[in-house]
Structure formats: C-alpha cells, structure tokens
Amino acid sequence: MSAADAFVERLERARSGARTLAAATTDSKNAALEAIAVGLENAVPEIVAANAQDLARGEENGIGAGLLDRLRLDEARVRALAAAVRELISLPDPVGQVVRGSTLANGIAISQVRVPFGVIGAIYEARPNVTIDIAALAVKSGNGVVLRGGSAAEHTNAELVALIQSAVTSAGLDGRAVQTIDPFGREGAGKLMRARGYVDVLIPRGSAALISTVVNESTVPVIETGSGVVHVFVDETADDDMAVEIALNAKTHRPSVCNAAETLLVHRGAADRLLERLSESLLAANVTLYGDTAVTQRVPGVSPASDETWGTEHLALEMGIKVVDSLDEALLHIQRYSTRHTEAIVTRDYANAERFLSEVDSAVVMVNASTRFTDGGEFGFGAEVGISTQKLHARGPMGLPELTSTKWLVRGAGQIR
C-alpha cells in the first residue's frame, strides 16, 4: 500500500468509527472513558518506557528544558490523566440536546438538536497529555478524532493511541474512531489540513506559529485557540487593594498560560496613589516590568518598554506597564494590541464598567476580577477544550457542547409548499 493510500485509510477508519460513536448511548461512551482510565493505570510501565525513548531522543536533539518537561510522563502524571478522563464521565452528554424548536403554522414540527461534528482533527506539539485530553473529549462528544501530535512525542503517542483504541473497542464501540497520523510526519499534517470530506473541524493547540500555520493552510474549518495579550486596566476610581490584588493574581498566579495578564494600564488619576504600590508589588513577586517613561521616571527597577512590549505575550514573569490619560486611551490601546482573549477593568465607576464591558471586543471582558477566571473549569464547563479567540462557532472557554454541531429534524404529515 502506498503512503498516500495508508494515510487515506486512517482517515476512512476514523470516519467509519465515528459513525458508531455518533450513535452510541451516553452509557457506552462513559464505559469507554472508564476503560481508557483503567487502561492508563494498567499501562503505566509501558507508557513511561515509551516516553523515555522520546525523552532520550529529545535530549540528544538538544530540545529545551521547558519542552522536555511538557513531554515527560511519569507515573503521577499518567494517573492524573486517568483522573481527568474520569471527570468527563459525570459531565452532561451534549449529543441529542434539543437547542430550540417549534411547530410551524402548517403543523410541521421542527427541532434543532446537537449532533457530533463527525471527525475532529487535532494538530498539537509535543505534549502527550493532549493526546488523552482530546481523544477523551472526542469520545464523550461522539466524535472520531485524527491526532497529529508532533514527532518529538511519537513513541508516547503511539502507545497512548493503541491503548485508547483497545479501550474504546473493549467498551463495545469502534476503537478505530481514534487515529494518529504521526507516522506520516509533516507531510501528514499538511494533508490533514486539506482533508475536507474526511475531517469536519480542525483544532490546533500550541504555539502562535503553529496556530497561524494551520489557519493559513487549512481548507478544513478551524477553531483557533489563541494566544492572549491580556490587559488589566486600573481605572481612576479603582479600589486600591483590589487593584493590587487583581494585577498580582492576573500576572503571577500562573504566568505560563494564555489568561495571564501581559500589560497593566494605569489611569493617570490613579497613578499618583497607586503606580508605586502596583509596581513594587509586582517587582517583589519577581516580575520584570517594562514601563513607559511615565513609569520609569517614577519607579526604580522598571526597565524601559520597547516597541515590542505592548504586542508581546510573555507567558513568563514579565509585564508591560503604562500610564494612560483616560478610559478612552485605555480602550484604544487595547483595541490596538489585544489578541481579543480577555481584558479586565478595576473600577468603582458604574458607567466606566459598563462602557468597558460594551466596547472591548474580546472573548471575555471583566470588571473587578482576575483575568485568570477565563477558564472552562472556572466557568463550570468541567473540561478544558481550549479557549477560542475566533468569533465563528465558539468564543472564549469551550466546553463539550462546542465540540458538536446541530441538525434540524423536521416531522411532517405530508405537507408541501
């Protein structure tokens, strides 16, 4: 069989397996999830051994410590993955939910119901936990899935996908609904992006560069899970303690994730009383600050901001800080530099709060809360599909319903037009 045929065969298996998952009851999908969790727990030695091969090759190839850490699976991490899969069992099954419906004047009954997409494609980098995450979410939402997980995690992913396939099959469903195209390398990823008719939606997870490549090259519809140049604006009337707590929490609680704040804007009317306190709290928490001149002139230890500061997603203990003359200037700055993920205002002024909520065009807009709350778990969705920064289909934290489409069921009694 040629490589091209072998590639198409995997897509066809995923599609055909997806049909059994689409028709599966919630009980059998939950049984498949439990089987995956048990499978993970039983295969800890094999998974860790396969992972060791990937880690050894990664070290040979000189990949960085951060990447190596994300690639690593030890027993504790495998057990945590199993626990995450089990959490999905208790979540409501979106498939079959009636979204809306009515009876038309002619007596025809129409109802719009949630159905699985069919086959989800996922392209991500060397993080084997995503293999389990996405496959488990796909199973629960009744979708097949084609995974492309990055060659650095090839051995680990092969072990995990084989385990998932046999777990799903052991639950009486078609395990072929879960496929990997890792053996087809970069060329396979390119083909997946053009696999219209086989793949219904493509979800890239990873760096901005990866997401941008998928968005630009894919002919399959994409759900973009984007990067976050996230802003906190401290308004003139902000409560002082609240402003400091939110700025600190938004920046330092978990700096490596997309809902961490990257830029702090401070209203000139609050700067006199708050600029030093805000800056010093952040500096004391080991945050490197890049300030405009209004900040550097007043606060020692703040580096001068460069042209790149305001558009950068640091994902680290680094932050831009800028004094603005007004809410309008804050809104303009956000409009220019935001990636439309999350922005927050800290204020006691009702009109400013409502204007900020209304005028900021981001997936999540907050008043007096830490940007760290933009999260599927915090929103009560119970599972982390990703945070969409696009406007089509899903925006903001995505739960299981965002992994479904709908169809209209029309029940008549012979009506014609």
Place this chain on the structure above:
Amino acid sequence: MSAADAFVERLERARSGARTLAAATTDSKNAALEAIAVGLENAVPEIVAANAQDLARGEENGIGAGLLDRLRLDEARVRALAAAVRELISLPDPVGQVVRGSTLANGIAISQVRVPFGVIGAIYEARPNVTIDIAALAVKSGNGVVLRGGSAAEHTNAELVALIQSAVTSAGLDGRAVQTIDPFGREGAGKLMRARGYVDVLIPRGSAALISTVVNESTVPVIETGSGVVHVFVDETADDDMAVEIALNAKTHRPSVCNAAETLLVHRGAADRLLERLSESLLAANVTLYGDTAVTQRVPGVSPASDETWGTEHLALEMGIKVVDSLDEALLHIQRYSTRHTEAIVTRDYANAERFLSEVDSAVVMVNASTRFTDGGEFGFGAEVGISTQKLHARGPMGLPELTSTKWLVRGAGQIR
C-alpha cells in the same frame, strides 16, 4: 494613493464604521433600514439607468439569458427590494441577547451575550439584489460589510452602495460601514479572502465553483452556503398519495433553488405499486428523469442514468430516480452522494422514520414533508441569510442570530484565584 493602500483604506473604513453600528440601538438601525428602503424607492430611475449599462455590457459580452435575468433590476424589482428591507425592521435584534449565564460559587456573575461579528465579507456573483440583502442584514445585526459583487453588475452595485452609505449616514450612523471592493476586480476578491484582522467572516453566495474557490483560498473563516444534492426516499410503507405529492413538490415547485430534490429513491417494496405513478407524474410535469435499469425497464420515457447522475445538482426540471432494496441501501446512497443539505423520507413506519432522522447526516432531515421547507422564511427566521451546509457555527437555514458572535461579560467584586 496606491491601489493597495486604497484597498486597505476601504477595509479600515468598514471596520471603523462597524464600531458605530455595533454600538447602535435597535431604533437607529431600524431607522437606517427605513432610509435604505426610501432611498431605493426614490432612486428607481438612477438604479435602472445604471443597471441598463451593466445589461448592455452583458449582452455585448454574450452572457446567457439566465444570468442577464438575474442581473436585471426594473422598477418592480427595486420596489420588492425596498419591501424586503422593511421586513427586517420588525425582526428581533439579535445584538445584546443573553444566551446563557450563571453566578459562580465565588460570586462572580458571568453572562454570554450576542455581539456583532464586526465586519462581514461577502463574495457573490452578478446579482445586485444580494448587495441590498446582505447590506441590510449587516446593518440590522450591527455589522460592517465589505461587498464584492462581480464585475458584470459593477455599475448597479456602485449605485446601490452609494445609496446605502448615504441612507445609513442620514440615520445618524456611519455609512462607511458598508463598502464595496468591486473597483479592485479579481485581485480585490483574492485580497479579501486573506484580509484577516479586517474581516471576521466571509460568506460566499453563488455557484459551487465560487464557493469552492473561497473555501480553498480564504484564510478568513468562511460560512459555506452550499449546494444541494437533495434526496427524497419513498419507503416501503409510504402513503401513496403523499409520496407522489412530496416528490412532485420537492422537484417542481421551484427547481432552480438548493432545496429542490435532485434524486428520488424508491424502496423495492413500494416500486410495484408506485414506480410508474411517481415517474409518470414527474414526466407529466415536464421533468426529465434519469433512472437506473430497474426504472428504465419498467417506465417508458425515462433516460438511463449515467455515473454523473447521482452527484449532480441539476437546479432544473431533471431528476435521478433509483430503486433501492432497503432503508440501509438508501442510507448508503445518501451518505455517498448527498451534499448534506436536506433529505426526506416518506414513510408510515415509526422505526424507519426515527432511524432516518438519526442516521442521515444533513443540515435538515425530514419525515413526510417536502424538502422545499428548508428555508429561513418557512422556519420563521424572517430573513434569508443563506443555508449553511457546514457544521461550524451555523447549520441549515441561517437567521440574523447566525450573523453574530458572542462574548462573555464577567462581573466581579475583586475575586482572585
């Protein structure tokens, strides 16, 4: 100014104008719609004169009678357009609708509200009515719009866009939210497909070839309004009269539209009593039938089907007709050839009806009703945005809410994680 700069300037005007539309009240958007309707009625002579130029050039270039007819605007058609714009006034404004919301355990209140996309791009062929349709829908849903209407309608569209712009401005909103890029020709269409950051969603309307080009070349998210290879399946237990009425209505009521049926599948168990009657009714309605051998052997006047018959959207009084052994064979045929628009079963069997509804993977699946009911107007949406055959964002008939995105508003009292 270079052509490239002039192009970008139009996109920027649309985006900046869109911001005023996004913040506009329903009353002012409705006033803008009324101004467009009045503008159309007052400018009939100018519109008809501009249209005459396009028609004359079209005749010179030898374009077909069908295309010329779709290009033509006379007084009656302009008045009908004005009436269609006025119909939008009474429809609910989707912007600001709260989709869902809750108060989290920590006291944070979250709500998901409908917001305009921002700027909609539209690429369509020489049908000037689409210029008015899309612009009016964009105004009502608070979106800016960039129109690319095909060079054959260039003079008409220029007249219409100028009219819309001044009508919107006269209502106190920013008329620059509506832009045309017709002067930039094919190159402009290509640029529009890659105008990420300026255009939030692209809607192609027209031929399958146009839609396919947009889907393949666009880096802006696309809502595909697709073609319909629509099936009617007459099951073994179908009511005879109902089967004939639905087949006839689905094929002949308006053959040129996407919800018209293209293939009639007849269960072998119904063929003995119904195949002649079905075929002869359709032939008597001037439908050219292409049958498999089971049909051609029994019914005179039916041409033999070719390999292309089953995948063709005729959009004319032509239809494929085929005898199948079972519901399973019908489902397989539909799975293979359907464009996932609309399929209908005619049956008296409860289990078969439910199985058809469940297993057919199309935007609209019907029991005992004509496929002609797949229509925004019939579904009670009141406006025809198009019928989506994709699974992302919108599926089936699209109303005004499908021209919006959402954002999450988060109201806190200083919560941190």
